[in-house]
Amino acid sequence: MLELARDPKHLGADIGFLGVLHTWGQNLEHHPHVHYIVPAGCLALDGSRWIDSSPRFFLPVKALSRSFRRKFRAGLGELFEHNRLQLHGSLQQLALPGAFSHFLSELGQKDWVVYAKPPFGGPEHVLNYLARYTHRVAISNHRLVAFESDRVSFCWRDYAHGGKQKVMTVSAHELLRRFLLHVLPGGLVRIRHFGLFANRKRSSARTLPRSARHGGLRRSARATQLALSSLLRHHAGR
Incomplete structure (x- = not known):
């Protein structure tokens, strides 16, 4: 921008x-x-x-889209060149010689969208x-509603279904795992x-x-x- x-x-x-x-x-x-x-x-x-x-x-969204595409592709290329990209699962095939360059070329031929x-x-x-x-x-304390037998329940809003408020119950270990993702x-x-x-x-x-x-x-x-x-x-x- x-x-x-x-x-x-x-x-x-x-x-x-x-x-x-x-x-x-x-x-x-x-x-x-x-x-x-x-x-x-x-x-x-x-x-x-x-x-x-x-x-x-x-600013015009089409110009923003082209600029974002150019910079994103350049950033990916630089990370790959310096071995700073971790390619796991189905993405491992991109580590093959020439595969990543072909991938970047395909990205450059697609229209990117800035909404x-x-x-x-x-x-x-x-x-x-x-x-x-x-x-x-x-998560703040007021969203925690119960802790029983190593299970924690908390309130959340399901925005995929109209923002309905629901209660989710997970193990204490799972709650800590999710929480630490955001440190x-x-x-x-x-x-x-x-x-x-x-x-x-x-x-x-x-x-x-x-x-x-x-x-x-x-x-x-x-x-x-x-x-x-x-x-x-x-x-x-x-």
């Missing part, structure tokens, strides 16, 4: 966004995914003014949702900042003209400002 945003054919400006890593679903199985928050605007390349994005779309949509309930809903989860663990390795951070929000950009952002720093914020709804403040408080641990 950073590259496309700087392209004069699109926004021709600098954007910033933050990503929050989630690794669990309601049933505590491994479900890694990242939520990104992207302001609907950007900073002119010379830092002189704030530019609102189009009300119809932020972009406005957030349900508006930006306030998204910010409040992420603010609740930035420093939480995979991040040392050095892997849950929240990352990109573009204008990156650490190396913070000092330069302080020197921007006041109108550029706050122009977009003044146009934001008050509720969104409060939700963003909530997210930042959680992130800062205050």
Whole structure:
């Protein structure tokens, strides 16, 4: 997104966004995914003014799809070249000479899909949702309903069937196994900042003209400002 945003054919400006890593679903199985928050605007390349994005779309999804495909294939190729890919089961055949190159070539011939949509309930809903989860663990105490004979029962929502609340019972060992899936390795951070929000950009952002720093914020709804403040408080641990 950073590259496309700087392209004069699109926004021709600098954007910033933050990503929050989630690794669990309601049933505590491994479900890694990242939520990104992207302001609907950007900073002119010379830092002189704030530019609102189009009300119809932020960046064209077809261009995003091609960019994502190119970068993902390049990343896979680099990992394979440095023997950092683990290929198990049916994927072991990709380790054969030439097989992985052919696999990457096939990936490049397919259309990749970037599905972009406005957030349900508006930006306030998204910010409040992420603010609740930035420093939480995979399951909280209030979801645990019973512990009997080495069996643990907990509540979960089955979003595949209309979000119905159900109770799942597993062994204590299985619950611990699922819980430990979501303990991040040392050095892997849950929240990352990109573009204008990156650490190396913070000092330069302080020197921007006041109108550029706050122009977009003044146009934001008050509720969104409060939700963003909530997210930042959680992130800062205050």
